[in-house]
Amino acid sequence: MATASALELKNIYAAYDSADVLEDVSLSVPAGKITCLLGSNGAGKSTIIRSILGLTPPRSGDILVDGESLIGLPTHKVISAGIACIPEGRKVFPKMTVVENLRLGAFQESSESVIRDRIDQVFEIFPRLKERKGQLAGTMSGGEQAMVSIGRGLMAAPKVLLIDEPSLGLSPLFVKENFNIIRRINEQGITVFLVEQNVHQTLAIAHYGYVLSQGHVVAQGTAKELSENAEVHEAYFG
Amino acid sequence: MDMGLLGQFIVNGMMLGMMYALVAVGFTLFFGVLDVIKFSHGDVLMVGTFAGFSTYLGLGAIGIDNAFVQLIGVLVVAIGSMAILGAIIARYLVLPLKSAPPLNTLLVTLMLGTVLREAIRLFYPDGSNPKRFPSLLPTDSWTIGSFNLRADSVILLVGGLLVIVGVHVLINRTRLGMAIRAVAQDEETAKCMGINFKMIVLLTFGLGSAVAAFAGVMNGLYYNEINFGMGLLLGVIGFSAAIIGGLGNIYGAILGGFIFAALQTLGAVALPFASAYKDVFAFAVVIALIAWRPTGLIAEKTSERV
Numbered sequence: 001m002a003t004a005s006a007l008e009l010k011n012i013y014a015a016y017d018s019a020d021v022l023e024d025v026s027l028s029v030p031a032g033k034i035t036c037l038l039g040s041n042g043a044g045k046s047t048i049i050r051s052i053l054g055l056t057p058p059r060s061g062d063i064l065v066d067g068e069s070l071i072g073l074p075t076h077k078v079i080s081a082g083i084a085c086i087p088e089g090r091k092v093f094p095k096m097t098v099v100e101n102l103r104l105g106a107f108q109e110s111s112e113s114v115i116r117d118r119i120d121q122v123f124e125i126f127p128r129l130k131e132r133k134g135q136l137a138g139t140m141s142g143g144e145q146a147m148v149s150i151g152r153g154l155m156a157a158p159k160v161l162l163i164d165e166p167s168l169g170l171s172p173l174f175v176k177e178n179f180n181i182i183r184r185i186n187e188q189g190i191t192v193f194l195v196e197q198n199v200h201q202t203l204a205i206a207h208y209g210y211v212l213s214q215g216h217v218v219a220q221g222t223a224k225e226l227s228e229n230a231e232v233h234e235a236y237f238g
Numbered sequence: 239m240d241m242g243l244l245g246q247f248i249v250n251g252m253m254l255g256m257m258y259a260l261v262a263v264g265f266t267l268f269f270g271v272l273d274v275i276k277f278s279h280g281d282v283l284m285v286g287t288f289a290g291f292s293t294y295l296g297l298g299a300i301g302i303d304n305a306f307v308q309l310i311g312v313l314v315v316a317i318g319s320m321a322i323l324g325a326i327i328a329r330y331l332v333l334p335l336k337s338a339p340p341l342n343t344l345l346v347t348l349m350l351g352t353v354l355r356e357a358i359r360l361f362y363p364d365g366s367n368p369k370r371f372p373s374l375l376p377t378d379s380w381t382i383g384s385f386n387l388r389a390d391s392v393i394l395l396v397g398g399l400l401v402i403v404g405v406h407v408l409i410n411r412t413r414l415g416m417a418i419r420a421v422a423q424d425e426e427t428a429k430c431m432g433i434n435f436k437m438i439v440l441l442t443f444g445l446g447s448a449v450a451a452f453a454g455v456m457n458g459l460y461y462n463e464i465n466f467g468m469g470l471l472l473g474v475i476g477f478s479a480a481i482i483g484g485l486g487n488i489y490g491a492i493l494g495g496f497i498f499a500a501l502q503t504l505g506a507v508a509l510p511f512a513s514a515y516k517d518v519f520a521f522a523v524v525i526a527l528i529a530w531r532p533t534g535l536i537a538e539k540t541s542e543r544v
Contacts, residue, residue, distance in 0.1 A: 093419070093427070096419065104416060156432065
């Protein structure tokens with residue numbers, strides 16, 4: 001690959017919930033691009049995200065951000081290294097307001113003016129959040145919570161943004177909008193690592209992709225190559 | 239009833255309510271961040287009070303007999319040392335048991351409470367006998383009709399109120415408070431926001447224990463007597479108050495504390511037999527309250543929607 005890797009996984013072995021197991025997974029997320037990871041339920045996608053975040057430390061292998069290893073770091077240090085996450089199922093803090101949720105996204109940022117600027121930027125992307133900034137996130141609709149979760153991920157101004165199943169549980173209209181927003185986020189220069197089951201829409205915005213099956217990387221290539229790969233097609237595209 | 243006596247009961251009830259609320263806040267904070275019951279909480283309060291009492295004796299021994307300086311010294315040492323003890327308990331006893339069933343934490347801290355209690359009884363000089371806690375507050379009083387309002391009571395109530403307001407501001411208006419709430423609502427997502435989870439747990443246990451130490455000193459100043467067993471009943475009452483209010487909810491805990499004190503006072507005033515039954519009455523009502531509202535009086539305000 002021509003561009004440098006912002007995030008790199010080398011020979012990762014890990015296990016979570018005993019069913020979701022990774023065996024010798026290596027992948028590279030080039031800087032400034034959208035890289036996707038496709039795979040069905042139980043393929044090991046969540047374990048990869050958990051390994052990167054330090055929530056489920058891998059048994060062996062190395063994870064690098066800009067060449068620095070994350071192995072052994074507690075989660076908050078992984079975040080300091082420039083990772084942010086939009087978690088599966090949105091995971092907004094239900095008993096906090098929209099603004100508090102956003103502020104938590106920038107928890108490690110100490111400058112109040114920087115935090116305010118970023119909140120304004122998020123409100124520009126999601127005007128609806130501005131209208132509802134004082135509302136408790138737990139009382140919002142699923143689509144609105146997705147906005148809060150995405151906005152919160154942006155608040156950290158990360159080097160690499162992990163996005164875990166953004167389409168899960170959302171109506172098709174919202175899914176489409178979300179994918180557009182992910183593309184816009186990437187166009188602002190943020191490296192995106194997108195984990196999804198929704199193959200067609202994901203490959204439409206991704207530059208590069210990996211396919212995970214039963215804990216192994218079974219295919220990789222540019223989005224175009226993957227969508228033309230007969231084997232992948234048969235197994236995952238239906 | 240005589241107005242003076244009624245006033246006395248009200249002031250006394252508010253004082254008790256304030257102390258119970260302060261203890262209950264600790265239980266609810268600990269449960270919030272870690273979903274555990276720390277049963278040594280009342281005994282930490284007692285140790286804090288003894289630390290404050292020792293400070294008073296120490297200051298007296300080196301010739302400092304200004305009551306105000308002594309009071310500040312007592313408060314600083316009691317609160318500061320219990321903040322540290324609370325964090326140590328969290329670090330070495332509670333966090334290591336994080337992946338164990340919560341009952342184990344309850345049992346271990348129950349035993350720690352006994353260790354603390356017995357340690358004071360056995361190793362504190364003449365620890366098995368009650369100690370006379372000094373009156374460090376002004377002893378002026380105002381007489382309104384037949385009601386005698388003492389300045390020290392007013393100061394204690396205002397002090398307790400300030401601590402409660404302080405905790406409220408800390409939890410709702412500061413970055414630390416936001417982190418504590420985030421950890422309480424969703425530990426893993428809080429970590430993913432870059433919050434140092436262990437540090438927040440230690441600070442929360444330090445905070446809760448410091449507030450308990452304040453309640454202990456308040457108790458000593460009000461009754462002018464402390465003993466090694468004083469934390470036991472206060473701990474059980476504080477725990478009950480936190481449960482009545484809805485464990486994990488700070489305002490519920492405060493409400494619960496005042497409800498319990500109101501019940502005790504009512505039991506002492508209104509029951510036809512001796513006031514010795516006031517605890518029996520209060521706990522019986524608590525049992526009824528819990529049967530009526532198993533998850534506490536203050537219901538969750540938000541529901542999760544898809």
